[in-house]
Amino acid sequence: MLLTIDRLSIAYELADGRELEAIKDFSLTLERGRIAGIVGQSGAGKSTIGKAVLGLLGENARISGGRILLEGEDIAGFSERQFGAIRGKRVGYIYQNPMTALNPVLSIGEQLIETIETHTDKRGTAARSYAVELLTGAEVSHPEERLTKYPHQLSGGLCQRIVFAIAIAAQPDLIIADEPTTALDVTVQKAVLGTLKRLAAQENIAIVLITHDMGVVSQMCDEVYVLLRGQLVERGPTMQIITAPQERYTQELMAAIPSVEQRRARFDVLDAFEETPGRQRGIDYLRAGTVALAHGDTMLAISNLSKTFTGEKGGAGFKALDSVGFAVRRGETFGIVGESGSGKSTIGRAILGLVHPDPGAIIALDGHPIGQENRQALSRKLQCIFQDPYASLNPRMDAGTNITYGIRAAGLVPRKHAQRLAEDLLEVVGLPRAAATKMPHAFSGGERQRIGIARALAYRPGLIFCDEPTSALDVTVQAEILNLMKELQDSLGLTLVFVSHDLAVVRQMCDSVIVMRAGRIVEEGPAEQVLTEPADPYTRQLLSAMPRFLRSAAAS
Amino acid sequence: MSAIKRLSGPSRIDPFLVPFRHYPAAIAGLVGICVFTLAAILAPLIAPQNPFDQGQLDIMNGLLPPMSEMMDGSVSLLGTDAVGRDILSAVLYGMRTSLLVAIVAVSIGMVVGVVLGLVAVMRGGWVDAVIMRAVDLTVSFPGVLLALMLLAVFGSGVDKVILALAIGIWAQNARMVRAVGLSEMKKDYIAAARIGGLGDLRIMFHFLLPNAISPVLVLMPMAISGAIVAEATLSFLGVGVPITEPSLGLLISNGNDYLLSGRWWISVVPGLVLVLMVLSINVVADRLRDHANPYLQARG
Numbered sequence: 085m086l087l088t089i090d091r092l093s094i095a096y097e098l099a100d101g102r103e104l105e106a107i108k109d110f111s112l113t114l115e116r117g118r119i120a121g122i123v124g125q126s127g128a129g130k131s132t133i134g135k136a137v138l139g140l141l142g143e144n145a146r147i148s149g150g151r152i153l154l155e156g157e158d159i160a161g162f163s164e165r166q167f168g169a170i171r172g173k174r175v176g177y178i179y180q181n182p183m184t185a186l187n188p189v190l191s192i193g194e195q196l197i198e199t200i201e202t203h204t205d206k207r208g209t210a211a212r213s214y215a216v217e218l219l220t221g222a223e224v225s226h227p228e229e230r231l232t233k234y235p236h237q238l239s240g241g242l243c244q245r246i247v248f249a250i251a252i253a254a255q256p257d258l259i260i261a262d263e264p265t266t267a268l269d270v271t272v273q274k275a276v277l278g279t280l281k282r283l284a285a286q287e288n289i290a291i292v293l294i295t296h297d298m299g300v301v302s303q304m305c306d307e308v309y310v311l312l313r314g315q316l317v318e319r320g321p322t323m324q325i326i327t328a329p330q331e332r333y334t335q336e337l338m339a340a341i342p343s344v345e346q347r348r349a350r351f352d353v354l355d356a357f358e359e360t361p362g363r364q365r366g367i368d369y370l371r372a373g374t375v376a377l378a379h380g381d382t383m384l385a386i387s388n389l390s391k392t393f394t395g396e397k398g399g400a401g402f403k404a405l406d407s408v409g410f411a412v413r414r415g416e417t418f419g420i421v422g423e424s425g426s427g428k429s430t431i432g433r434a435i436l437g438l439v440h441p442d443p444g445a446i447i448a449l450d451g452h453p454i455g456q457e458n459r460q461a462l463s464r465k466l467q468c469i470f471q472d473p474y475a476s477l478n479p480r481m482d483a484g485t486n487i488t489y490g491i492r493a494a495g496l497v498p499r500k501h502a503q504r505l506a507e508d509l510l511e512v513v514g515l516p517r518a519a520a521t522k523m524p525h526a527f528s529g530g531e532r533q534r535i536g537i538a539r540a541l542a543y544r545p546g547l548i549f550c551d552e553p554t555s556a557l558d559v560t561v562q563a564e565i566l567n568l569m570k571e572l573q574d575s576l577g578l579t580l581v582f583v584s585h586d587l588a589v590v591r592q593m594c595d596s597v598i599v600m601r602a603g604r605i606v607e608e609g610p611a612e613q614v615l616t617e618p619a620d621p622y623t624r625q626l627l628s629a630m631p632r633f634l635r636s637a638a639a640s
Numbered sequence: 641m642s643a644i645k646r647l648s649g650p651s652r653i654d655p656f657l658v659p660f661r662h663y664p665a666a667i668a669g670l671v672g673i674c675v676f677t678l679a680a681i682l683a684p685l686i687a688p689q690n691p692f693d694q695g696q697l698d699i700m701n702g703l704l705p706p707m708s709e710m711m712d713g714s715v716s717l718l719g720t721d722a723v724g725r726d727i728l729s730a731v732l733y734g735m736r737t738s739l740l741v742a743i744v745a746v747s748i749g750m751v752v753g754v755v756l757g758l759v760a761v762m763r764g765g766w767v768d769a770v771i772m773r774a775v776d777l778t779v780s781f782p783g784v785l786l787a788l789m790l791l792a793v794f795g796s797g798v799d800k801v802i803l804a805l806a807i808g809i810w811a812q813n814a815r816m817v818r819a820v821g822l823s824e825m826k827k828d829y830i831a832a833a834r835i836g837g838l839g840d841l842r843i844m845f846h847f848l849l850p851n852a853i854s855p856v857l858v859l860m861p862m863a864i865s866g867a868i869v870a871e872a873t874l875s876f877l878g879v880g881v882p883i884t885e886p887s888l889g890l891l892i893s894n895g896n897d898y899l900l901s902g903r904w905w906i907s908v909v910p911g912l913v914l915v916l917m918v919l920s921i922n923v924v925a926d927r928l929r930d931h932a933n934p935y936l937q938a939r940g
Contacts, residue, residue: 436831436835437834437835438831438834438835459834459837460837461837462837463835463836463837464837466835467835467836468831468832468835470828470831470832471828472828475827475828475829476827476828476829476832477829478829478846478847478850478851479829479851480850480851481846486829489833489836489838489846490832490833490836490837490838491836493836493837493838493839493842494836494837539832539836543836
């Protein structure tokens with residue numbers, strides 16, 4: 085057995101002197117050449133296990149019990165010096181963000197050759213040709229040329245391949261890969277994972293793959309360990325965990341994963357809505373603002389929307405959007421999908437008035453062109469839900485003030501009623517009234533996103549622009565938030581413009597959809613049609629790159 | 641010892657004191673600041689004489705060493721200067737002037753700097769360029785030299801010294817607020833405020849300011865001690881506060897002529913007080929800065 089983790093417990097010392105048991109009695113066995121996945125939500129302790137194997141736990145963490153056996157030798161009690169001897173040489177590691185894992189001031193060649201010279205006896209030209217060989221193995225095109233490049237000159241996918249090359253340079257027995265593709269686009273992700281799997285098989289390297297993405301697990305892993313709050317919930321062969329999970333938590337985890345194949349009315353997760361008078365009052369407030377207009381009319385019409393970002397000192401501009409046009413009907417959810425850099429967020433920023441489009445663009449809401457001058461009035465028709473819940477709330481205002489500050493300034497609610505309204509709206513989005521007086525840092529990502537939704541709703545807008553509202557959230561939290569948005573849409577008749585890179589989420593949410601690539605619309609139509617019978621080769625490529633797995637058994 | 645033990649226990653601690661747990665030097669500094677500030681505020685009540693009331697001075701008491709008996713039978717703890725002024729009293733009153741000048745100068749510099757920094761962030765473009773070039777110009781002079789030049793233009797006086805020091809201080813604050821503000825400006829909560837139709841002033845003071853001000857506040861004690869030293873330097877050089885409201889710097893300069901004739905106390909006592917005062921503030925400021933920057937926090 086290459087790696088055996090035996091009843092491992094890890095405790096963190098908190099600032100007030102107490103200890104928090106982050107990992108409790110975790111066991112894992114891994115043979116040479118096999119891939120084990122550790123899955124769980126953020127905060128479950130996945131990364132902590134990976135760090136323990138590498139001896140990279142912070143100084144406030146200690147192994148409070150159990151053993152980590154690497155080829156029979158217990159490394160749990162190793163000193164920093166002893167870890168130094170195995171790290172990189174016998175155990176390689178791959179981090180989530182390749183851009184930060186590479187040193188920005190050294191060229192690719194310098195970094196690779198440094199690793200090679202540290203861990204092998206190859207020097208000079210031998211080291212260099214080995215570097216080229218490694219890059220070729222990691223499927224980096226033009227390997228010779230790349231050696232002289234710096235990380236910022238290469239794409240994220242290429243950087244991650246280079247990280248792979250560095251990780252296998254010393255021919256380790258084991259690689260710890262911590263969310264290796266989370267920062268990458270879906271089409272890149274699939275190819276990069278394929279490379280990693282092939283390399284592992286070819287070099288007979290075992291991998292501990294830490295991820296939150298069941299799609300990645302199903303593509304890569306032989307065996308899966310499901311972690312919940314530091315404890316092992318379930319372990320088993322990948323197919324068994326995915327198709328026939330035994331434990332309740334695993335079942336919930338599977339049910340929360342959106343599918344691109346079939347649309348479901350709601351995800352099977354518990355929604356904690358209590359029908360309280362406060363919640364009803366909140367809903368009444370929101371309903372009172374929505375003007376009863378017929379569904380199906382065109383609400384937002386965009387034509388000839390282009391945006392050129394000018395380069396440095398008269399350099400050639402970058403065309404982020406190129407003559408984009410579409411129409412959103414009242415009451416529908418309109419999806420915009422595409423990979424990073426496709427311009428999907430720029431559309432939103434242009435609609436919201438955060439960037440000025442090139443001259444000639446027409447953005448009309450309810451038949452009136454949106455100009456810069458009626459900002460105040462516009463705020464009551466058009467709101468936004470943001471991607472990063474950790475940056476979208478003012479950290480120095482409590483939740484209630486975050487929600488009502490804007491509408492109070494706009495005179496939509498008198499000061500003395502603001503507090504009660506904030507509490508009502510918190511109940512509408514499924515948070516307790518008491519949350520109103522807490523500061524943002526006291527909330528989890530999902531809870532913050534709910535507060536952000538309440539803030540957008542408070543203006544009683546007709547249209548809400550949702551910019552990847554769940555891509556920073558765990559899959560079960562994502563399911564809860566998506567359910568909430570569907571629920572609100574049903575009861576309030578909202579129109580949503582939903583931007584996402586995740587086709588499955590788009591499938592679950594959207595009525596019609598446009599597919600963006602490099603600033604242009606490549607395909608548009610009803611979500612059903614575009615995502616099941618795509619006409620454009622790019623859409624087909626996106627769809628085939630989606631990590632997916634058989635879920636018919638899991639759904640039953 | 642027991643006081644420290646009580647502070648470090650898991651019991652409830654005043655949140656203000658948290659940064660000082662386990663740091664005896666910082667606690668000593670905090671005590672020092674309290675003592676000096678109290679002494680300065682209460683100077684008229686606790687000083688044995690009013691050192692600037694000519695009627696209370698007697699030339700016969702001139703140049704007495706510490707612990708000497710004066711003509712009226714009282715004991716001068718720290719000695720007297722050439723005109724018979726009690727050094728202890730003079731130092732108490734001098735601290736008053738030193739602290740007042742420093743605190744007011746830093747406050748003015750801070751408010752002006754923070755507001756201009758925020759304006760630079762909000763407006764950008766040429767407004768930003770003008771403000772930041774003014775900052776560059778200001779910080780390219782050594783602080784004391786700049787104040788010297790300004791005082792040559794303004795003339796002397798407590799208000800003039802405050803103004804001259806504040807002009808040196810605003811620039812650092814503007815630069816700091818701008819740096820933090822620019823990164824805050826990119827965050828979505830600012831975008832949300834804009835989408836919510838909020839005006840620039842609201843965004844500036846209710847969204848940007850509270851999130852960009854912490855580094856300025858953390859460095860404020862350091863700025864105050866810097867201002868105390870700068871003021872002392874100016875007064876020692878004779879361009880600072882007027883002789884009627886002497887600060888510690890002026891008192892040191894008064895005794896300068898007598899240093900070589902063995903009457904050390906006239907200069908050394910105010911000098912020592914200056915050093916202790918600045919040291920106390922700096923120890924506390926250091927601790928606050930490290931506490932605010934988790935990367936510098938002691939490990940273990």
